[in-house]
Amino acid sequence: MSISVQLRHQFQGFALEAQFDVPSGVTALFGRSGSGKSTVIRAIAGLFAPDEARVVINGRVLCDTGAGICLPPHKRRIGTIFQDARLFPHLSVRQNLDYGRRFSARDVPEAEVAQMVEMLGIGHLLDRRPAGLSGGEQQRVAIGRALLSGPDLILADEPLAALDEARKDEILPYFERLRDEVSIPILYVSHSPAEVARLATTVVAFEAGRVTGQGGAVEILGDPNLMPAGVHGAGALIPARVQAHHADGLTELSAGGVPLFLPTLDAVLGAQVRLRIAAQDVILSPARPKGLSALNIMPGTIAQIRMGEGPGVMVSLATPAGVVLARVTKRSAAALDLKQGMPCHAVIKSVSIARQTVARGAVPLGAGEVRDGK
Amino acid sequence: MTEQVAHWFGLGAAEWQAVALSLKVAFWAALLSLPLGVFVAYALARWRFAGREILNGFVHLPLILPPVVTGYLLLMTFGARAPFGAALQEIGIVLAFRWSGAALAAAIMGFPLMVRAIRLSIEAVDPKLEEAATSLGASPIRVFWTVTLPLALPGVLAGVVLAFAKALGEFGATITFVSNIPGQTRTLPSAIYAFLQVPGGESAALRLVMISIVLAMGALILSEFLARRMAKRGRGA
Numbered sequence: 001m002s003i004s005v006q007l008r009h010q011f012q013g014f015a016l017e018a019q020f021d022v023p024s025g026v027t028a029l030f031g032r033s034g035s036g037k038s039t040v041i042r043a044i045a046g047l048f049a050p051d052e053a054r055v056v057i058n059g060r061v062l063c064d065t066g067a068g069i070c071l072p073p074h075k076r077r078i079g080t081i082f083q084d085a086r087l088f089p090h091l092s093v094r095q096n097l098d099y100g101r102r103f104s105a106r107d108v109p110e111a112e113v114a115q116m117v118e119m120l121g122i123g124h125l126l127d128r129r130p131a132g133l134s135g136g137e138q139q140r141v142a143i144g145r146a147l148l149s150g151p152d153l154i155l156a157d158e159p160l161a162a163l164d165e166a167r168k169d170e171i172l173p174y175f176e177r178l179r180d181e182v183s184i185p186i187l188y189v190s191h192s193p194a195e196v197a198r199l200a201t202t203v204v205a206f207e208a209g210r211v212t213g214q215g216g217a218v219e220i221l222g223d224p225n226l227m228p229a230g231v232h233g234a235g236a237l238i239p240a241r242v243q244a245h246h247a248d249g250l251t252e253l254s255a256g257g258v259p260l261f262l263p264t265l266d267a268v269l270g271a272q273v274r275l276r277i278a279a280q281d282v283i284l285s286p287a288r289p290k291g292l293s294a295l296n297i298m299p300g301t302i303a304q305i306r307m308g309e310g311p312g313v314m315v316s317l318a319t320p321a322g323v324v325l326a327r328v329t330k331r332s333a334a335a336l337d338l339k340q341g342m343p344c345h346a347v348i349k350s351v352s353i354a355r356q357t358v359a360r361g362a363v364p365l366g367a368g369e370v371r372d373g374k
Numbered sequence: 375m376t377e378q379v380a381h382w383f384g385l386g387a388a389e390w391q392a393v394a395l396s397l398k399v400a401f402w403a404a405l406l407s408l409p410l411g412v413f414v415a416y417a418l419a420r421w422r423f424a425g426r427e428i429l430n431g432f433v434h435l436p437l438i439l440p441p442v443v444t445g446y447l448l449l450m451t452f453g454a455r456a457p458f459g460a461a462l463q464e465i466g467i468v469l470a471f472r473w474s475g476a477a478l479a480a481a482i483m484g485f486p487l488m489v490r491a492i493r494l495s496i497e498a499v500d501p502k503l504e505e506a507a508t509s510l511g512a513s514p515i516r517v518f519w520t521v522t523l524p525l526a527l528p529g530v531l532a533g534v535v536l537a538f539a540k541a542l543g544e545f546g547a548t549i550t551f552v553s554n555i556p557g558q559t560r561t562l563p564s565a566i567y568a569f570l571q572v573p574g575g576e577s578a579a580l581r582l583v584m585i586s587i588v589l590a591m592g593a594l595i596l597s598e599f600l601a602r603r604m605a606k607r608g609r610g611a
Contacts (some may be wrong), residue, residue, distance in 0.1 A: 073505075074512055079510070090525055
């Protein structure tokens with residue numbers, strides 16, 4: 001299972017030049033709005049014809065402009081989940097789900113439909129028209145419709161961007177189940193570090209039409225060079241293990257031997273999780289701080305300091321638990337005289353580790369595992 | 375039975391003949407121009423090609439040209455001695471001075487109205503839905519049949535109704551092309567015209583005028599109703 005993509009296209013004043021090879025699982029195409037991610041998705045789907053393109057999925061060449069091959073979108077066997085659900089308004093939910101099945105290259109049995117309906121929790125909606133559904137329900141039907149068309153690959157183009165926070169939390173678990181229970185690879189476009197942290201096994205980072213990095217989620221999200229200081233919500237991923245549930249409403253995790261406390265987590269003891277720690281929630285202190293209300297203190301060494309264009313500085317701290325990113329002001333960095341190689345402590349408030357950014361399940365969790373999976 | 379209906383409306387045989395012929399001519403004119411109408415409307419709505427504006431202008435010509443000009447052009451193209459007319463005659467299709475010719479004239483005069491209505495309804499179909507259908511494996515022709523056409527259907531029906539109503543009232547091109555032959559090409563307007571040319575024909579003409587008004591109003595109300603249905607559907611209801 002592999003997806004190989006090479007694209008080149010010259011827009012007016014903007015060049016797209018993307019190349020990546022990713023394994024199965026959920027690959028996040030991650031970057032700011034306007035960085036070219038959606039164009040890449042459209043090109044893979046065949047909805048946009050770039051100047052040069054080569055797209056190969058599991059050895060099947062979908063497009064190779066060099067060899068003069070370019071399959072039309074309906075022959076590519078790619079299911080696309082759009083930002084807007086794009087359900088057919090004249091068809092019922094059931095007919096929408098069946099739409100792609102009719103054209104599927106492989107026979108999608110009725111049992112698979114029933115299983116998908118159950119998994120997405122849309123059984124009670126089957127006879128309704130899309131117009132009567134909530135945004136979240138519509139998107140769930142759209143996910144089912146794409147999967148039942150028997151695709152070799154699922155493209156999800158910011159599938160949560162049009163939904164409010166509550167709806168996002170409603171849909172995200174379904175994508176986690178897809179990742180864990182369905183073997184179809186997924187390319188997931190997002191500009192939200194939280195979504196990427198929770199879903200992605202592999203990350204391809206985009207910046208101004210170019211791929212700036214690709215690899216395991218832990219490495220890419222923890223790399224300050226790929227997370228510009230200005231980027232909203234940059235933050236590192238920390239793999240951890242559930243150690244204990246305490247009576248005062250806190251769950252204790254162990255990350256590389258460092259204890260971390262956060263509000264009660266719905267996970268069994270010993271379960272592997274990964275936390276996203278937003279760079280803006282981290283305080284740095286060269287000396288081990290005392291008399292502080294924050295519970296989580298991680299010792300480490302400054303691995304890199306990256307100046308941003310604004311007042312911010314992105315500091316990456318190598319800790320026993322992995323890389324932690326901290327965003328501090330240039331003024332603080334100067335006052336503390338932060339330097340590469342200097343021992344330092346990262347201080348994180350328990351409550352700032354938001355519960356919805358904690359991912360669990362069959363994600364490659366340990367940093368080592370992610371590296372192996374590359 | 376038809377005589378009973380005619381009697382019920384207080385129509386004489388000649389008047390009834392004109393009404394029945396008009397309905398027949400309008401029916402076939404609307405029905406046979408529909409496939410081409412949908413095709414041209416789709417091309418104008420969705421395709422970008424050289425000569426698109428020319429096609430658009432050409433479709434609209436009958437709306438602007440004096441009908442007598444359209445009728446004369448038809449005569450020059452499909453008349454018994456005209457190249458096309460002669461060729462069609464070879465395969466047994468005679469248009470000149472036949473009701474079929476009246477249907478052709480009516481179809482051409484109603485064509486711009488039909489294309490406009492269908493084009494608007496196709497343009498109202500969100501191309502994103504067609505894209506979604508493509509991504510689910512539907513070929514372009516299947517996308518058309520399963521998504522575009524069903525969503526544009528109310529507009530297509532409105533176009534058919536408009537073309538039908540226009541065909542019922544067509545006079546200038548018809549009389550120029552196929553003359554005014556009772557039972558063959560004397561449609562409602564031609565019959566009204568003929569009755570007005572003879573002394574004592576006014577009451578018969580008036581009855582036909584009333585029927586024309588009823589038919590035209592009925593068609594307009596139906597097309598308005600369909601247009602409203604379409605607008606409602608466009609909102610996803």
